[in-house]
Amino acid sequence: MTAGSLLVLLVDDYPDNRDIYVQFLTYSGLRVEEAENGHQALDKAFELHPDVIVMDLSLPGLDGWEATRRLKNDPRTRDIPVIALTGHALAGHSKGALDAGCDAFITKPCLPERLLDEIRAIHGTARARSGDPTT
């Protein structure tokens, strides 16, 4: 892990899925932090200010939609792109996610390399938008 590489906050309550993406993203040279519920996700986001947040929407307690809403309503975390991840393929889910403020939406199953592509794409877009040339 090198300083300056992308920091991703991965939020999922299913340990195996977290494990797969952590392994692969780390293997691919990204830094990954994990959270297993909404509250943890908010705490870590405020604390670490990651470059991208991958948010599973079905979470125990504070769910992914609500967590995303709070992040997007907070000036400290507003600019962090959020990729929503869900096992529900119904149309209502993606719309709810985008309404909550998610920047992208991925339906499970999602192969680790696809997630990586999505993270890189959305980070590039966010960086271009913020006009930050340093990262």
Place this chain on the structure above:
Amino acid sequence: MSRDAGQCAQRALTWLQRYAGVRRGLCLAADSAPPRLVPVASLGVSAPRLERYSVDLEVRDHPLTQALLSSTPTILGSNGHGATTPLGPGPVQAIALAPLSPRDLPAGLLLVSPFSPQGAAEVRWLARVLGPRLAALMAARRVEEAENRLQRERGLLYGIINAVIDPILLTDGDGRIIIANSRAETLLAADEDQSEGRRQAVTLNNMLFSAALTRHAIEGAEAPRHEMPLVDPVDGSDLLFELMSTPATDVREGAGIVSILRNVTDLQRATAEIEENYRKLRQTEADARAERDRLDLVIDSVADPILVTDPGGNIVMMNAPAERLFVAVDGDSEEAHRQVQANDAHFSSFVSNLFFEGDSRRRTGSIGLVDPITAASLPMEAISGKIVSEHGEVTAVVTILHDRTEELERARLYEDLKKLSAELEQKVRDATAELVRQNELLRRSHIALEQASALKSQFLANMSHEFRTPLNAILGYTSMLLKGVSGEMSPQQRRNLERIDSNSHHLLSIINDILDISRIEAGKMPLTLVEFLLPDMVREVLAEVEPLIARAKLAVATELDDALPLVKSDRQKVKQIIINLLTNALKFTPQGWVKVTAAYDTRLDRLTIAVTDSGIGISPKDQEVIFEDFRQADDSPTRQYTGAGLGLAICRRLTQMLGGELTVRSALGEGSTFTLTMPRMPQD
């Protein structure tokens, strides 16, 4: 000598006064018709005494008559001989005056007083001289008087003739006018100073008159009256006269003709008028008769019996239908006669009621009659109306009878119908109530079903999610292992891992299909209509299935119409169907080719997209089941081809959503053609 008898006698008396000492004298002249003596001159006699004095010579014993007839002078009144004379008391000498001729009676009688013998010779002489003279003068006087009388009578006659307004003429044998009254002169005589037109009219009238007279003369008394047209010379108007001519024979004047013309111009006009009136009367009568005939015709043509009754209740007129009911002839049965009488009685009773009901002019009621021939009962509706003269008297009653049999029958049928209808209505009401109840049950079960369906869809969605989470892990780990994240592995390990990967993907596709079906059935897959071009879409499809094509090692051709129009539909769903059909074709074609064609039917405004392959084909029996859920042609557990058998089921559902249809044409071993037909535009 004077020509007048009076003057002559007066002078004679004056002479006697002077030469014979006569103081009073009277000269009486003998008149012949009637025979009498009348005073013509007097001397010393008061005039009143002589007024109206005359002596009737028929009275023979009158002293003066006797004196007249005596050849010697007679002395009167001297010794009581004879009566007193107009000369008063005292002796009077009466001496007859000598006649004109000796055969005649004396011309008169001279009375003188006083009588003196000295003057006797003078008196005698004078009587001799004066007699013939007086007789001649008296004769002349008589002639003059007769002429005067004639003249008066003639004047009177002319006055009378002129007073007659009809022209009267007397003509001679040659037709020349001898006498004409003024009216005739107006028509037939003209002076030189009168106008040319008037003279011409008169000339014409004369000609006409002469012609009429001639005709009259020829035709004689057979036709004593002739009509003769003349012209009024005053105003030129046409006049018509009736000529009545009578021959008049006069001893002195010879044969003549008296003609009376009667102006019948007005009479002719009146006659013409009378004729015209008569003609009109005849015409009116004919009209009335025609009207009557027409009325009869009308009345007879009416199917309902019509009767006209006089105020006495007698039937004065009836049409043929009425005759059938109210007239029986000899040939009819006794029964028929009886029925006719009964009918008549019923009818009379009805009509007489109307006569008794003073004010009402109409009466409507029912009479029960019987057809005399068929003996069928006829319930009749009777409508009677009074015909009232201008004096307010009822002159007749007209009655129309209307057979109500059919009407009553209809009413009865209508009642039956109404009853049936009511029964039917009740049945419908019952059925409707039952339907409502069933409907309510259905509605409830529908709600229950919908709830169940929603629960099922929710369950499937949840299941799908629950499946995906572990499947995500399996696919994720497999993928990482294959990518060598955990280091290298033996070829055998890698081959096994690829099997795991392949099966995992199959499982995922099954789960996705199930999810699609549950989404369609839950109505959670709405149509998103956009306009697009089919060739673009086909290119995209080919690009997406390129890995499969490459693996199948098949030639894939496209045959697209040049004139494919812009389509408005759900692009994503059309694409999903084509991908599915193409994937199937690739899967079931071991070798050969696959072709995608697209065409447009202008007439039906529909598009067809077909996927044809040279694959294994489908038997007719299997063609019926391939569109069902979870079905493949080969359902056996050991089947050769993978897939959940949900692809065509989904395609069929999607096609229905697009308003199109999906058909297959195939034979075992000869390939298959799947055709999607869809409208170019949404239909609603």
